[in-house]
Amino acid sequence: MRYEHTVKGRFLERPNRFIAYVDVNGQSVICHVKNTGRCRELLTSGCTVVLEFHPHAREMGRKTEFDLIAVYKGNLLINMDSQAPNRAALEWMENLSQKEPNDNALRMLQPFDPSGSIWLPCKIRREVVHKDSRFDLAFMLENQQTGALKPAFMEIKGVTLEENGIVRFPDAPTERGVKHLQGLSEAVAEGFEAFVLFVIQMEGVREFRPNDETHKAFGDALRAGARAGLHILAYDCEVEEASMKIRREVKISLS
Template sequence: MNFNKTIIGANFIKRPNRFEAYVSINGIDELVHVPNTGRCKEILIAGSRVLLRQEDNPKRKSKYDLIAAYKNHRLINIDSQIPNKVVEEALKKKNIDKLIKYTNIQREKTFGNSRFDFKLMDNNNNVYYLEVKGVTFEENNIAKFPDAPTERGRKHIIELIEAKKQGYGAGILFLIQMNGAIKFRPYDEIDEEFGRVLRLAFKKGVNIFAYECEVKEESISLTRPLEIEL
């Protein structure tokens, strides 16, 4: 998907809280919004090059969203609103092999006590629930999730297991928001319980997907599946 708003470069200064950061734009300090509540501490480092999306809303406190950052030479998208848009585009273009048959794509649908990112249906009204997780953490070319303990993430997996038990299709897709990763695995050192329930879901028949993205300054798109190490 192409970004349809103005994207500019800046230098990262600091992040005083989860939602705000200070950057330098041509030598001028600017307060910006961070659309990602994760830590991103290995990405948002003082002096690193970042990308900002201009938001033309006079009611906003800040004029820009900080959407991506360079980690060495690798551009990593950190906008938490992007993964679902990228996956929706890929579903419509039939770029996810195991989900090609699903032609009815619905966003944000409730099942049990959770709201999944997608409810998919094929021509025979078979239902498939899909949850998407954006991955921004990488170490030695291995993408990992989560980068902080996530009770909500564990809950989603348990609900996917229940959906599968009730006869629906169910899957979780980890969208690697960067180029060049060689494999994906759960970040057990950060959230051991998340890894445990993810492996349980796999045993119960829930599909586990991991897809790399091609990330450019003006666009991001789903490209190829990655090896998954459970």
């Protein structure tokens, strides 16, 4: 996924969850923050941030010309656009549906199959309601040997909290996230394949862990889901100032 127009600036302050002030070429501009999480460890005074500029903001009915989309944490560029993980994940899934069956990434999307058959995603849909849950993606997994189909759901979570190469989710309590995991676990019991994909919005981390210190209920729901057959995936991303794409599998530790 790509952004059309980007500029760099110096972060000044964030008076509330939705806006920030950034110095761009000596001028203080107001920005929409595309992540309502706390992000206190990222948005520190004077840090370098990346903004998406909307040249036709007035015609679009926008209140601001800029969105804050990424931040430099030292030399590490972290995308903090909360909409980016879903866009990147959809592109990734659509690309997987076109890849050759021997692609290593496809192994992460296989339902349990002792025969070792390859299953590819197809018929991908966004924002699908199932009972009292709304999942980010719904799709079919097609067996490339037999043509058999399995219905599947996927929920996507963006990860920006990093310390010493270890990333955690969530960075704030999320009852909505717990409900998503419970809904996915229920879908597994009904015969669906179900996935939660943690899109790590940076490159080169060592390990993903649930953030039990911040919200143990989410970690407990994730571990319960794993026992119930929920597939848990974590991938880092290749992040540039004007783009982000899913890159490589990251080790998961649920303990």
